Amino acid sequence: MRILILTQKVDAADDVLGFFHPWIHRFAQYCEGVTVICLEKGVHTLPNNVGIFSLGKERGTSRISYIFNFYKYIWNLKNRYDAVFVHMNPEYIILGGLLWRLWNKKIGLWYVHRQVNMKLRIAEKLAHVVFSTTPEAFRLKSKKVNFLGHGIDFAHFTRKKDEPLHTPLRILHVGRITPIKNLEILFEAAHALERKYNIHAMITCIGAPVYKTDVEYFKKLKTLVKEKNISESVFFKGAISYTDMLDYYKEADISVNLTPTGGMDKAVLESIACGTMALSANKAFSEVFGIHGKSLLYKERDANDLAQKINSLCIKGEEEVLNIQEYLYNQVKQNFDLKNLIKRITQLLHAV
DSSP states (O other), X not given: OEEEEEEEEEOTTOTTTTTHHHHHHHHHHHSSEEEEEEEEXXXXXXXXXXXXEEOSXXXXXXXXXXXXXXXXXXXXXXXXXXXXXXXXXXXXXXXXXXXXXXXXXXXXXXXXXXXXXXXXXXXXXXXXXEEESOGGGBOSOOTTEEEOOOOBOTTTSXXXXXXXXXXXXXXXXXXXXXXXXXXXXXXXXXHHHHHHHOOOEEEEEEBOOOSHHHHHHHHHHHHHHHHTTOGGGEEEEEOOOGGGHHXXXXXXXXEXXXXXXXXXXXXXXXXXXXXXXXXXXXXXXXXXXXXXXXXXXXXXXXXXHHHHHHHHHHTSXXXXXXXXXXXXXXXXXXXXXXXXXXXXXXXXXXXX
């Protein structure tokens, strides 16, 4: 099968979208040819059977030019692909879906977001098949949807050597600084750890605010950190490239995910792939945490419960901690390996 992929950005170093670079590598293994149309092109190293075509954002091209280039590419390249895979941008299917159907190209959409809008509804009608991670991450009722979970690149996120928890405890949070991430709960929990359990924690936060509301939220977080007297223990690192995240995951003892129940945050899975334990309030991780769910799932927006869960992990014996790490790693390796995800996507596209 020859495939056309449409995605927002191809850049191996990008802090948010760098993860898609390994996806293209995997598609190249399962497809005769891969053609990629992206809004923006950056650093990439890809196999010879992959062609990258940018709509021109990195050159400062206008929005009108984006649309012109889009139609130019899908027309000029139409003999180079048999199927279309649209990643997270249903508007591409709205623009090209009727032409692709006229040309007998199979259309697949990957969509992971709580939001259901008109763009998604139209794209779902035009697509032959839809892919998502979990039902919480695709809330439009559709007979076309296949829930496949995330894909973690184990070739990149390699596992660290077994080691005991550090003193001070190293806690990691990965994600955009925005209100839905509930970072204030983590800082309140750190304060409770110090006060109630005599556990000193060093917290590293990877990610940056994007929108105006995020910036205001970030200011409030900094104020809270000062009020809790934990300024010397909290480190805001800002945006970190995808290629550099491996070291942060491996250095941490525990990664904490604070978003409410919904789609799975792949940062949790990436941290586990690196051998780091994870805590979450998101019940979508219940199956991943499995027999250790009571230890790793805490009550949403409950700083005291989070602190208690962290303390419980800290007082476990080294062997028990290593057993939890081993169990989680095997769960993620078995169910979320990127190569299996891409293989399944290509099979389903071929079958429709």
